[in-house]
Amino acid sequence: MSTSPPFNEEAIIELVRQVAGPAPAGVDVGLGDDAAVLQVGGLQIAVTTDLMVEGVHFDLSFCSPADVGHRVMAANLSDLAAMGAKPAWGFWSLALAPKPRREVVEPLARGLVDLGREHGLALVGGDTTAAPQMAVNLCLMGLLEGARPLLRSGARAGDAVCVTGPLGGSAGGLAWLAQGGNPSEPTADRAVQAYLRPRPRVAVGRALALSGRVTAMMDLSDGLASDLARLAKASGLGARVEADLIPLPNQLPTLAERLGADPLRWALSGGEDFELLFTCSPEDVPLLTEAAARAEDGTQVSQVGRMVPESGTFLQSGEGLADIAFTGYDHFPPER
Amino acid sequence: MSTSPPFNEEAIIELVRQVAGPAPAGVDVGLGDDAAVLQVGGLQIAVTTDLMVEGVHFDLSFCSPADVGHRVMAANLSDLAAMGAKPAWGFWSLALAPKPRREVVEPLARGLVDLGREHGLALVGGDTTAAPQMAVNLCLMGLLEGARPLLRSGARAGDAVCVTGPLGGSAGGLAWLAQGGNPSEPTADRAVQAYLRPRPRVAVGRALALSGRVTAMMDLSDGLASDLARLAKASGLGARVEADLIPLPNQLPTLAERLGADPLRWALSGGEDFELLFTCSPEDVPLLTEAAARAEDGTQVSQVGRMVPESGTFLQSGEGLADIAFTGYDHFPPER
Numbered sequence: 138m139s140t141s142p143p144f145n146e147e148a149i150i151e152l153v154r155q156v157a158g159p160a161p162a163g164v165d166v167g168l169g170d171d172a173a174v175l176q177v178g179g180l181q182i183a184v185t186t187d188l189m190v191e192g193v194h195f196d197l198s199f200c201s202p203a204d205v206g207h208r209v210m211a212a213n214l215s216d217l218a219a220m221g222a223k224p225a226w227g228f229w230s231l232a233l234a235p236k237p238r239r240e241v242v243e244p245l246a247r248g249l250v251d252l253g254r255e256h257g258l259a260l261v262g263g264d265t266t267a268a269p270q271m272a273v274n275l276c277l278m279g280l281l282e283g284a285r286p287l288l289r290s291g292a293r294a295g296d297a298v299c300v301t302g303p304l305g306g307s308a309g310g311l312a313w314l315a316q317g318g319n320p321s322e323p324t325a326d327r328a329v330q331a332y333l334r335p336r337p338r339v340a341v342g343r344a345l346a347l348s349g350r351v352t353a354m355m356d357l358s359d360g361l362a363s364d365l366a367r368l369a370k371a372s373g374l375g376a377r378v379e380a381d382l383i384p385l386p387n388q389l390p391t392l393a394e395r396l397g398a399d400p401l402r403w404a405l406s407g408g409e410d411f412e413l414l415f416t417c418s419p420e421d422v423p424l425l426t427e428a429a430a431r432a433e434d435g436t437q438v439s440q441v442g443r444m445v446p447e448s449g450t451f452l453q454s455g456e457g458l459a460d461i462a463f464t465g466y467d468h469f470p471p472e473r
Numbered sequence: 474m475s476t477s478p479p480f481n482e483e484a485i486i487e488l489v490r491q492v493a494g495p496a497p498a499g500v501d502v503g504l505g506d507d508a509a510v511l512q513v514g515g516l517q518i519a520v521t522t523d524l525m526v527e528g529v530h531f532d533l534s535f536c537s538p539a540d541v542g543h544r545v546m547a548a549n550l551s552d553l554a555a556m557g558a559k560p561a562w563g564f565w566s567l568a569l570a571p572k573p574r575r576e577v578v579e580p581l582a583r584g585l586v587d588l589g590r591e592h593g594l595a596l597v598g599g600d601t602t603a604a605p606q607m608a609v610n611l612c613l614m615g616l617l618e619g620a621r622p623l624l625r626s627g628a629r630a631g632d633a634v635c636v637t638g639p640l641g642g643s644a645g646g647l648a649w650l651a652q653g654g655n656p657s658e659p660t661a662d663r664a665v666q667a668y669l670r671p672r673p674r675v676a677v678g679r680a681l682a683l684s685g686r687v688t689a690m691m692d693l694s695d696g697l698a699s700d701l702a703r704l705a706k707a708s709g710l711g712a713r714v715e716a717d718l719i720p721l722p723n724q725l726p727t728l729a730e731r732l733g734a735d736p737l738r739w740a741l742s743g744g745e746d747f748e749l750l751f752t753c754s755p756e757d758v759p760l761l762t763e764a765a766a767r768a769e770d771g772t773q774v775s776q777v778g779r780m781v782p783e784s785g786t787f788l789q790s791g792e793g794l795a796d797i798a799f800t801g802y803d804h805f806p807p808e809r
Contacts (some may be wrong), residue, residue, distance in 0.1 A: 142701045153565075185598065232526055238480075272568065
């Protein structure tokens with residue numbers, strides 16, 4: 138039997154999309170965005186699902202069960218935020234290693250439930266099973282309620298490319314923890330929190346969606362490089378980003394130096410910041426910056442580049458122009 | 474640090490339910506039934522989720538990727554069937570071992586998509602991730618459309634306990650395959666199909682729900698012993714089942730004899746038959762038997778016992794009365 142070579146995450150998603158076929162009536166947004174949007178009884182609901190597996194998405198030697206619960210909920214809420222949806226209901230699947238202890242299950246459940254509740258989401262059903270290692274899946278539903286779903290495909294050439302929050306903190310925190318660093322060390326503590334306890338931008342996403350001025354939006358889960366490349370591809374455009382404009386947390390350059398790492402690389406390719414990436418007319422940037430800060434105190438919005446007609450996602454830095462498309466996290470990297 | 478002992482599946486579910494707290498407004502059925510029921514825009518939608526993990530729920534040495542896809546979809550559709558819901562939309566999470574091949578991913582996706590489509594369900598979103606072994610989660614949504622949600626808690630003392638289909642085939646097929654048996658061996662082939670390609674009773678569940686004569690319903694996923702104990706407990710009652718009334722597939726006693734196993738035990742404790750368990754007034758059994766056969770040609774309905782006021786789930790056989798409550802599949806069995 139001849140076998141085809143391994144294929145990467147994008148190719149797998151594309152294959153599943155082909156097998157699933159076109160979306161039926163009642164599906165306003167199907168495969169390929171942060172969440173699907175369904176029409177139910179005249180309402181639009183956004184639905185997203187995300188699975189995290191021990192040893193792949195988290196390491197229980199430095200993530201507590203409560204951190205795991207929080208992170209899975211954050212990743213899923215972030216997808217609803219990216220659609221401008223108001224979180225409503227959630228369904229979990231917990232895979233637990235054999236002989237689970239109450240001391241593990243209870244904080245895991247609390248991590249999920251507490252962050253959900255903070256954003257108005259109730260967990261109303263689920264499944265529990267044994268597995269060789271811990272894995273947590275969530276499927277969340279949110280209501281659009283007045284917001285038009287914000288797709289990846291709506292960007293226009295000339296649009297500003299904006300991000301919320303500083304980027305790269307989560308990857309820096311992970312790098313620190315993975316090397317056995319003390320989580321409360323002052324150089325690292327905020328990065329560690331960004332990794333262990335990310336804040337999904339639910340209120341900000343909703344405010345941006347309700348503004349009517351955002352042309353495309355998605356959340357930053359795999360790093361700016363890959364996620365912007367996805368947005369550009371979905372919009373049939375390219376993007377140019379300036380290295381100097383990418384917002385880094387204040388402590389990150391020092392932390393990176395201690396680890397011999399590049400903080401810009403963390404921001405571009407690290408992933409799991411769960412901030413928002415969006416596009417708009419350049420003249421709307423101040424208005425949207427204000428709307429974001431009003432929705433969630435202290436939210437920082439930075440214009441990091443612009444959309445261009447030519448395809449490709451490039452970074453402009455002192456070293457010239459570099460192709461950064463799809464250099465972020467890939468679950469199934471091609472063999473090198 | 475003192476640690477509490479391991480706790481079993483029921484205790485884990487109860488703990489998560491406590492942490493999640495009471496269901497908010499808009500949730501007609503919350504935790505603890507086959508599916509949750511939500512009110513969205515004046516419609517009732519049933520939502521269920523179910524995760525299957527390689528090495529726990531399936532063995533790729535005798536389940537093809539297409540079988541895996543079919544089985545996960547069947548398990549989830551069966552939960553919708555048990556609520557009388559009409560399948561509509563589904564969301565998958567695929568965890569794939571590193572370097573997945575197209576020859577694995579495509580049939581897996583087809584197994585999911587094809588069975589879903591057969592029952593009117595479209596897969597409209599999902600997530601893909603790497604993991605040490607394959608795992609597939611589905612979250613399915615269905616519409617009640619005229620059916621009152623059929624809960625586990627509605628049984629009344631004196632009600633007939635009925636099941637669709639013969640039981641135990643799936644467990645027999647699994648036992649045969651696990652021993653390296655030839656799947657097309659005439660003594661085993663139908664049991665093997667019952668295991669690899671279970672038929673969720675979607676049309677039958679809907680017909681039973683629309684009849685208005687069923688008092689409680691659930692699907693048989695962990696075996697009659699455990700599932701009936703759950704229904705009885707939820708209804709605040711007990712149940713008595715007669716061994717002679719439990720319908721077994723014709724070939725099953727012969728297969729069991731070859732394997733030195735007890736076919737009745739397969740039916741009681743094997744699980745994954747994905748047939749329906751329901752209760753109704755004894756005088757409604759003929760009418761519901763007819764409704765089931767009309768909904769899906771050849772569907773067999775058997776009354777296997779009755780609900781009683783005294784708690785406990787007991788089996789009456791030639792050997793007397795035996796307590797069978799919760800002797801079915803438990804993902805987290807207590808240590809013995």
